[in-house]
Amino acid sequence: MRGVVAMKTGATLKHRQRVKTRKKVFLLLLPILLFAAVFIYYPFVRTVVNSFSLVNAKGIIKGFAGLDNYAYTYGRKDFLPALRHTLTIAAVNVPITLFITISLALLANKKRRLSPVYETMFTLPMSVSMSAACMIFKSMFSPSVGFINYFFGLKLGWYESQETALSAVLILTIWMSIGFDFLLMLSALRAIPDQIIEATRVDGINPFRRIFKVQIPLISPTIFYVLCTNLVLAMMTSAPMIIIMGVSSAASATTTLMSMMYQSGFSSSDYGLAAVLSISAFLLTLGFTILSFVFERKKVHYQ
Amino acid sequence: MASVSLRNIKKIYPPVAGEKKKHLSPSDEPGANLEKTDRGIVAVQNFNIEIKDKEFVVLVGPSGCGKSTTLRMIAGLEEITEGELYIDGKLVNELDPKDRDIAMVFQNYALYPHMTVYDNMAFALRKRTSSKEEIDRKVREAADILGITEYLDRKPKSLSGGQRQRVAIGRAIVRNPKSMLMDEPLSNLDAKLRNQMRAELIRLRKKINTTFIYVTHDQTEAMTLGDRIVVMKDGFIQQIGTPQEVFDKPSNQFVAGFIGTPQMNFFHAVLIEENGHFCVDFDGFKVPVVDEDNRRMKANGVKSAPIILGLRPDSLSLVESDQYPIAHVGVVEMMGTNVHLHLEFKGKDIILVTQAKDENQHLKLDYESDSMIHFSFLPQSMYLFDIETGKNLAI
Ligand SMILES: Nc1ncnc2c1ncn2[C@@H]1O[C@H](COP(=O)(O)OP(=O)(O)O)[C@@H](O)[C@H]1O
Numbered sequence: 001m002r003g004v005v006a007m008k009t010g011a012t013l014k015h016r017q018r019v020k021t022r023k024k025v026f027l028l029l030l031p032i033l034l035f036a037a038v039f040i041y042y043p044f045v046r047t048v049v050n051s052f053s054l055v056n057a058k059g060i061i062k063g064f065a066g067l068d069n070y071a072y073t074y075g076r077k078d079f080l081p082a083l084r085h086t087l088t089i090a091a092v093n094v095p096i097t098l099f100i101t102i103s104l105a106l107l108a109n110k111k112r113r114l115s116p117v118y119e120t121m122f123t124l125p126m127s128v129s130m131s132a133a134c135m136i137f138k139s140m141f142s143p144s145v146g147f148i149n150y151f152f153g154l155k156l157g158w159y160e161s162q163e164t165a166l167s168a169v170l171i172l173t174i175w176m177s178i179g180f181d182f183l184l185m186l187s188a189l190r191a192i193p194d195q196i197i198e199a200t201r202v203d204g205i206n207p208f209r210r211i212f213k214v215q216i217p218l219i220s221p222t223i224f225y226v227l228c229t230n231l232v233l234a235m236m237t238s239a240p241m242i243i244i245m246g247v248s249s250a251a252s253a254t255t256t257l258m259s260m261m262y263q264s265g266f267s268s269s270d271y272g273l274a275a276v277l278s279i280s281a282f283l284l285t286l287g288f289t290i291l292s293f294v295f296e297r298k299k300v301h302y303q
Numbered sequence: 304m305a306s307v308s309l310r311n312i313k314k315i316y317p318p319v320a321g322e323k324k325k326h327l328s329p330s331d332e333p334g335a336n337l338e339k340t341d342r343g344i345v346a347v348q349n350f351n352i353e354i355k356d357k358e359f360v361v362l363v364g365p366s367g368c369g370k371s372t373t374l375r376m377i378a379g380l381e382e383i384t385e386g387e388l389y390i391d392g393k394l395v396n397e398l399d400p401k402d403r404d405i406a407m408v409f410q411n412y413a414l415y416p417h418m419t420v421y422d423n424m425a426f427a428l429r430k431r432t433s434s435k436e437e438i439d440r441k442v443r444e445a446a447d448i449l450g451i452t453e454y455l456d457r458k459p460k461s462l463s464g465g466q467r468q469r470v471a472i473g474r475a476i477v478r479n480p481k482s483m484l485m486d487e488p489l490s491n492l493d494a495k496l497r498n499q500m501r502a503e504l505i506r507l508r509k510k511i512n513t514t515f516i517y518v519t520h521d522q523t524e525a526m527t528l529g530d531r532i533v534v535m536k537d538g539f540i541q542q543i544g545t546p547q548e549v550f551d552k553p554s555n556q557f558v559a560g561f562i563g564t565p566q567m568n569f570f571h572a573v574l575i576e577e578n579g580h581f582c583v584d585f586d587g588f589k590v591p592v593v594d595e596d597n598r599r600m601k602a603n604g605v606k607s608a609p610i611i612l613g614l615r616p617d618s619l620s621l622v623e624s625d626q627y628p629i630a631h632v633g634v635v636e637m638m639g640t641n642v643h644l645h646l647e648f649k650g651k652d653i654i655l656v657t658q659a660k661d662e663n664q665h666l667k668l669d670y671e672s673d674s675m676i677h678f679s680f681l682p683q684s685m686y687l688f689d690i691e692t693g694k695n696l697a698i
Pocket residue numbers: 316317333334335337346364365366367368369370371372373
């Protein structure tokens with residue numbers, strides 16, 4: 001009997017404590033929640049509303065439009081190419097970035113005398129802002145005076161030609177993601193206890209199996225994080241299209257959902273179109289993120 | 304078949320860039336007494352031993368004395384700076400760990416955290432040559448020996464320390480290595496589990512019959528497990544011998560103090576030669592040296608001189624008579640069968656171990672703290688050490 005009573009009071013005590021901590025948590029979260037409400041949730045809701053409304057060029061809602069904006073957007077002949085470019089960038093960017101950063105991290109993993117030099121070199125792209133990088137790459141890719149054509153002895157048109165424009169953008173976006181992702185991969189690899197790697201050496205596990213069966217599984221949480229953030233970033237790519245491709249004759253070869261949205265929203269003030277495009281990109285990204293969480297369930301090992 | 308010979312092995316760790324200040328480390332830090340050369344710190348030197356096939360050798364010594372370094376050189380995880388390492392008569396200095404036919408158990412288990420217990424053990428076996436059935440048989444056999452069959456599908460995270468250590472040992476024995484290296488495998492376990500695992504290691508050793516090289520800082524483990532013990536200090540071997548030899552005939556004061564618990568008591572005394580016979584002047588009491596030691600000391604050319612006298616706590620006994628040295632009782636530790644008396648004698652703390660009960664199983668209650676007692680010892684229980692070098696004078 002006494003045990004039961006004790007248990008009951010124990011439970012209410014715990015409950016009271018939990019309510020107290022919950023209150024505290026909300027209080028601590030309040031600033032960011034306010035911030036999010038103003039800058040994230042309101043624009044989001046407004047975008048959803050816009051997509052179903054008739055919006056004039058000043059951004060004022062003039063009436064309910066039903067699915068008209070959607071029909072209009074998906075019916076445009078530049079929508080499908082934009083969708084295709086967006087998906088291509090994600091599909092190429094994410095695996096290549098993962099491959100490059102994991103490889104670089106594996107190469108740089110062992111502490112050597114020159115390690116700080118490699119590490120700094122590989123991490124450098126991080127310190128360059130997207131727009132600065134775009135300007136630099138624009139001059140490097142320049143068909144006539146660019147460094148890349150000169151160095152590799154190429155005669156490619158890069159951003160001025162329909163065939164190569166998307167490749168130029170891909171090279172730039174991949175380069176941009178490498179710095180930070182490399183850093184994440186390297187620190188994850190270095191966090192694996194030395195003794196585990198030594199155990200593979202004593203056990204005669206060859207480097208190939210060590211990498212694929214031990215090291216990569218052990219850094220899988222980081223790989224998953226990089227995968228998700230890269231996916232979102234790739235889906236949202238727009239800066240290179242606007243800064244590099246802007247006035248190029250090949251601009252249509254790289255249009256993404258986001259750059260199309262930018263054009264429609266800021267240049268043409270077609271807010272209905274812009275809203276539908278951003279919601280489409282959002283839903284796509286959401287879908288991929290959910291898919292990657294399925295991957296997480298199966299492949300990601302948390303310590 | 305796996306004999307292991309270490310000949311004049313030396314290890315120098317090159318100085319690490321940006322760690323120069325470490326030389327100023329206080330002297331109680333591990334490794335502070337290691338020799339430092341301009342090539343770096345000498346973690347191990349002059350290491351010579353011939354380990355026989357199926358022998359169980361324990362490297363023991365205080366933290367930082369170079370045990371792990373030695374073991375890692377044998378494993379091939381650490382480069383050998385100088386000297387030769389032979390396994391089965393073959394020089395293996397330059398051989399990869401995988402080609403040395405060894406298995407190693409690490410202090411922190413080093414299990415693959417993302418694999419099940421089964422996979423942890425099977426991982427190293429999965430090579431093109433072995434069939435699935437054979438791997439399965441080996442894994443289950445090892446699991447059976449170690450009593451971990453029921454955890455085969457679990458991940459290490461969900462196991463207790465003792466179970467993890469068993470898995471680590473299992474991972475080593477499935478490969479049926481010629482030699483088994485263990486670096487403080489029990490030091491992460493609590494005292495009770497450690498005792499239990501120690502007994503299991505002894506049993507295991509009978510079953511698997513390979514050469515064992517075992518590192519520990521715990522002298523009890525060394526005494527109970529080893530066929531031979533290698534006592535190390537500051538990168539040097541102090542003594543190699545069977546547990547009995549090391550206990551009975553420690554080569555120097557360090558070994559005498561390190562092996563045996565509670566620690567041996569050391570006193571300043573004077574060795575006097577009278578009519579061809581040595582005796583020890585201990586605080587005015589003259590104690591004759593036993594004949595055997597007397598003979599050896601003469602052969603060693605020992606002269607009358609101040610010395611260090613070593614007496615194990617259990618060779619001191621309480622006496623009623625006031626003819627004997629007197630000490631002040633400090634702390635009294637009741638250990639069950641024995642009582643440890645911490646005594647103060649001439650400003651020195653010493654320990655005396657005595658039975659808690661008399662012949663009639665009555666508790667003796669006359670060890671009150673803050674009282675005075677008299678103690679004596681037998682001549683044959685004396686250990687005599689050179690006051691400067693610490694060398695045992697009678698071996
Ligand atoms: N990788 C290393 N680099 C430099 N010094 C080391 C390294 N590993 C060990 N040492 C030094 O070598 C000495 C012996 O270490 P170790 O063999 O690990 O001692 P033990 O295992 O007996 O405690 C210690 O002083 C330690 O600081």
